[in-house]
Amino acid sequence: MKKVIMYINQFYGGIGGEEKAGAAPIIVEGMVGPSVELNKMLQNGQITHTIICGDDYMNEHEKEAIEAIDGFLENLEFQLFVAGPAFFAGRYGVNCGRICKFVQEKYQAPTVTSMYEEAPGVNMYCSDIYILRGGHSGASMRKDLRKLGDFSNKLLNEEPILWADEEGYFPRGIRSQVILPAEQTADKRAIAMLLKKLKGESFESELPIELLEPVPIPLAIEDTAKARIAFVCTGGIVPIGNPDRISSAGAVRFAAYPLPEDELKAGEWESIHGGYDHKYANSDPMVFVPVDAMRRLEREGEIGYLHPQFYSTTGNLTNLKDARRMANEIAELLKKDQIQAVVLTSA
Amino acid sequence: MKLEIGNFQVSNVVFGEKTYFEKGVLTINENEAIAALNPEGKLKNVKLHIARPGERVRILPIKEIVEARVRPDGRAVFSGETGPTKEAGNGVLHALKGMSVMAVGKYGGWEEGILDMSGPGEELSHYSQLINVCFTAEDADPAVDQGQHQNINFRKGAKLLGEYLGKTVEKLEPAEWEVFHIDEWEEDKGLPRVALVLQLNSFYETPGFDDTFYGVDVMYMIPPLVHPNEILDGALCSGSICISGFRAFTYDYQNLPLIKSLCAEHGKTLHFVGVIMSMIGQTLERKERGIIRVAETAAMLRCDGVIFTEPGVSNADIDLFNGIIRLEEKGIKCVAVTDEDTGRNGRNNPSKVMLDGMVDAIVSTSNTAQILELPAMDRIIGDLDSVIRDPYPGTWSDNPVYGPSLRADGSIIIDSSCYLGNGGVTGWSNKTCKNF
Numbered sequence: 001m002k003k004v005i006m007y008i009n010q011f012y013g014g015i016g017g018e019e020k021a022g023a024a025p026i027i028v029e030g031m032v033g034p035s036v037e038l039n040k041m042l043q044n045g046q047i048t049h050t051i052i053c054g055d056d057y058m059n060e061h062e063k064e065a066i067e068a069i070d071g072f073l074e075n076l077e078f079q080l081f082v083a084g085p086a087f088f089a090g091r092y093g094v095n096c097g098r099i100c101k102f103v104q105e106k107y108q109a110p111t112v113t114s115m116y117e118e119a120p121g122v123n124m125y126c127s128d129i130y131i132l133r134g135g136h137s138g139a140s141m142r143k144d145l146r147k148l149g150d151f152s153n154k155l156l157n158e159e160p161i162l163w164a165d166e167e168g169y170f171p172r173g174i175r176s177q178v179i180l181p182a183e184q185t186a187d188k189r190a191i192a193m194l195l196k197k198l199k200g201e202s203f204e205s206e207l208p209i210e211l212l213e214p215v216p217i218p219l220a221i222e223d224t225a226k227a228r229i230a231f232v233c234t235g236g237i238v239p240i241g242n243p244d245r246i247s248s249a250g251a252v253r254f255a256a257y258p259l260p261e262d263e264l265k266a267g268e269w270e271s272i273h274g275g276y277d278h279k280y281a282n283s284d285p286m287v288f289v290p291v292d293a294m295r296r297l298e299r300e301g302e303i304g305y306l307h308p309q310f311y312s313t314t315g316n317l318t319n320l321k322d323a324r325r326m327a328n329e330i331a332e333l334l335k336k337d338q339i340q341a342v343v344l345t346s347a
Numbered sequence: 348m349k350l351e352i353g354n355f356q357v358s359n360v361v362f363g364e365k366t367y368f369e370k371g372v373l374t375i376n377e378n379e380a381i382a383a384l385n386p387e388g389k390l391k392n393v394k395l396h397i398a399r400p401g402e403r404v405r406i407l408p409i410k411e412i413v414e415a416r417v418r419p420d421g422r423a424v425f426s427g428e429t430g431p432t433k434e435a436g437n438g439v440l441h442a443l444k445g446m447s448v449m450a451v452g453k454y455g456g457w458e459e460g461i462l463d464m465s466g467p468g469e470e471l472s473h474y475s476q477l478i479n480v481c482f483t484a485e486d487a488d489p490a491v492d493q494g495q496h497q498n499i500n501f502r503k504g505a506k507l508l509g510e511y512l513g514k515t516v517e518k519l520e521p522a523e524w525e526v527f528h529i530d531e532w533e534e535d536k537g538l539p540r541v542a543l544v545l546q547l548n549s550f551y552e553t554p555g556f557d558d559t560f561y562g563v564d565v566m567y568m569i570p571p572l573v574h575p576n577e578i579l580d581g582a583l584c585s586g587s588i589c590i591s592g593f594r595a596f597t598y599d600y601q602n603l604p605l606i607k608s609l610c611a612e613h614g615k616t617l618h619f620v621g622v623i624m625s626m627i628g629q630t631l632e633r634k635e636r637g638i639i640r641v642a643e644t645a646a647m648l649r650c651d652g653v654i655f656t657e658p659g660v661s662n663a664d665i666d667l668f669n670g671i672i673r674l675e676e677k678g679i680k681c682v683a684v685t686d687e688d689t690g691r692n693g694r695n696n697p698s699k700v701m702l703d704g705m706v707d708a709i710v711s712t713s714n715t716a717q718i719l720e721l722p723a724m725d726r727i728i729g730d731l732d733s734v735i736r737d738p739y740p741g742t743w744s745d746n747p748v749y750g751p752s753l754r755a756d757g758s759i760i761i762d763s764s765c766y767l768g769n770g771g772v773t774g775w776s777n778k779t780c781k782n783f
Contacts, residue, residue: 163781171782174693177714177763179470180777186684187604187774190710194652194682195616197708198539206711206779207687209702 002045002156005076006035007069007083007099009092013052021091023054025065027072034145038082041149045080045156051099055091058098066102078109080155085114085134085144086121090252097125104129110155114144117170118321120250126170130161133168221341230307230339231259232330234315235281235288235347236273246313248274252322254313254330259306263292273314276347288345307339315346348436349528350576353521357446360397360478368515373443375480375512383511384504390484393504396451396728398479403725404464406481408455408733409767410501411585412474412596415443417513424513425581425597427562429506435561436576441516446478447598448509450501451729453485454493455737460591460767461759468721472768473775481728482508494738497555498587506584506597527576527610535618539651542620543575543605544641545773546657546666548589549626557586557626558595565626570640572648573622575606583624590740592715592763593658593686593770604774605654605684620648625655625670627663634666642673650679657685658772660715661700668701675705682708686770687780689714691762698780712776713769716741716762718749723757734759741765 010020012033031039032050039047051069058065081103083096093115100111114134115122122131132151134144147168154161163178164171189206196203221227238246244255269285271278281287289310297303311330315323334342358371366376381393398404416424419439423430452459462474469475486492486500549557549565557566560573561582577583578600585597595603606622613619623644628634645653653674657667664685671681683706687698695716734742734753741764742752749760763769770776 161783163783165782173696174783175687175689175696175698175714175780176693176783177689177717177778178781180779182777184777185604185774186710186712186771186776187608189779190605190654190682190684190774191608191612191617193708193710194541194654194680195539197680197682198652203708205707205709207698207709209704209707209709 002079003048003077004042004045004080004082004152004156005049005051005073005078006038006047007051007053007081007096008033008035009095010052010054013050015052015054021054021056023052024057025051025053025068025072027051034085034141037142037145038149038152041146041153042156043153045152048078049076053095055089055095058095059091062098066099069099070102070106073103073107080152081107081109081111082148082152083111083113085141085148086119087134087138087140087144088116088119088136090120090247093119093121094124094250097121097129097131100129101125112148112151112155114148120247120252122170124250127173130169130172133170224303225301226304227341228305228307228337228339229294229303229341229343230334230337231289231291231310231345232342233288233310233312233345235345236271236314237264237269237281237285237288237312238272240268240270242270242272246272248272248314249316251314254311254326256309256311256333258309259289259291262295264289273347274316290343294343307334307337348531348574348576349526350436350580351439352525352527352579353439353441354444354523354525355441355516355519355521356444357478359399360446360480362395362397366512366515368443368519373446373512373515380508380511381482384482384508385484386507389487389500390504391487393482393484396481396483398464398481398728400464400476400478402464403466404728405461405724405726405731406449406451406464406479406728407461407731408452408459408729408737408739409449409462409591410452410459410498410587411450411505412598413448413505413509414598414601415446415448415509415512416581416601417441417510417517419517424510425506425584427582428559428584429510432561435580435582436574440580441513441519441521443512443516446480447474448505448512449479449481450498450505451481451483452492452498452501453483453730453733455733455739456495457590457738457740458587458594459739459765461739461761461765462767463721463724466722466724468719468766471719471763471766471778473771474768480508480512483729496587499555502584502587527579529575529610529613529619531574536614538614538616538618540620540649541609541617541652541654542645542648542650543609543622544625544645544653544655544670545578545622546625546627546655546659546663547583548586548594548658550629550662551586551588552629556588559584559586560624565624568624568626570623570625570637570644572644573624575610575619575622578603578622579606589659590715590764592741592766593713593772595658595773599773599775605656608774609654617652620650625666627659627666634669637666638670638673641670642677645674645679646677652680652682654682654684656772657683658770660686660688664700668699668703668706672703672705681706682710684710684712684772684774686713686715686772687711688716689780691716691718693783711780712772713763713778714780715764715770717769718760718762719766720760721758731757734761739765
């Protein structure tokens, strides 16, 4: 019988809700919550331990949390590590991805988790680990556990893992050759595809071309002296303490902050972007929001008007879908103030 | 044109006192066969070998492959190559099926392939399913044998051996006939008009490397419209370039699956108007000239659809994608058939150097850099040492992840770019690429 260890958060581990999200990791022998159900589905495996960790604790004290879990695992023997399912949960999903990646790299053991397709953890970790396509909320717990169970059995039995669509995991950015049944030769596939295309029927390209929409370059503003201008920043500049809890990566929301009259002072603002060294941004937040220079231009009559707040989020690992949605939401707010141009600073 | 191919299924090949075909068995007099393939003595140390499906045999480096055939009316099997230039595509041919003739050397290069007759490599290549009659040899003049060379004497030798073996069935009655009959004046009966755009092995400006058409190097040819039968009948021969994992050999042209399948659909689901041969331009201007001619030829043929093949990567991707964009702009719907370079770790993304939203229908035949770990074989036809010594594209002398390509026990670890027939872009491939 092979040994399996499971990771779940404080809620599914029965410790408590959001008020217990700061709980440090613990390990318990045997099964808790979803691991009871998963264990029933395993053919050749047994869940020996369940690790429970608060979502905020892992998110805010990643190093300590991982060190503690590493300590739990060091003296344990296991052949598989399962986390979640995490559904559409932001922190929980990211934490499942983070711990699976760590365990896989350090212990060379297979890992698997499950999330909803728009959960930020998917984009952050799908190229490193197996993340199964899961449901939106806890209502799909049973279904997602069934998929985790089937996939876990394959991993435990060391069966070949087929391609992403066939198995139901998010593509890991790997393309590989597969052998089809002997009669499905390329000549026949090509003729069938062409006949469908000629008839206007739907067909599926074997190499899907995922293209980025070209962004048209806007026309220049004719009279900048009257121009109404705003700042938007994807460099992660927020008030100290990050009151709006914008993620350092894979952001799904933005915040609006009042634009100061003269400058953004060091010590009042910080960067929470997870993709670069904060040294320069923290010592001078105006590398992202150069309000001093724009106020001068405003005074000199070079520009007409500055929008009274700036919009901030982080751009790293943000999926395109969320980026488009946030941009549309910001644009709507800007249109209400008849803004004609934006100074968009990225990291 | 009407081409009638009388087929003789070969169930075994053996050596014997004389060369003849009887009850499915081809018997070969080795000395006579060697004299036939090497009439001018330009090759030395010539030997014959037989590799049968399922045998523990590795063949390398493979330089050329043909199907053994004869024309009962006396014309050369390879018009302009092994005899005077005569019309190809019309008349009667006899062919030995289920076998090939392979030219194998001592020194490997980009264009030369490796093939296993059994083991995990077996299911990757249509050539593992054939009885392969191989000759091994070296060039008598060492100056033309090593590195990147035209392999003229090997290519000629394979064709001559193919004709010599084909003569065994010259006067016999074939067991079955394949008939390819497309009348140039035939009405389309309202069926969609479809052309095949066939990209050739053609990117070497030094003469003698590229494919030949009626014996002439195709390099500077403006894309011509040809009858499918001309290709099935040996007018188009393989050159000595293009990486072996995906290049087309002469055997592939003689048996081109896309042509055969389009002929089979002709008059039923589509009207096959012909083959436009496309060269890989070596300058932007020549690429543009090729694209202009391909698109305008298809438009003048009133094509509704085109199947466009590309046996290759990178440079040739540009001709494929820009060619299809131009055809689609003219309202001609296209399907591409090509391989992908997804990299040895599968993370080379995108796997083509160019992508475009107008190229929305692609049949992917293979990965050009799939890692293959192949066990040692009992018998080697050719030279196993060529794996590390010579510039094969998919081998290496050492690698931090995979170690050296050739191991002491005779097993090899290579990538599919040098594995014969892995690409299968002319239609053979039952492989594709998927996201993992």
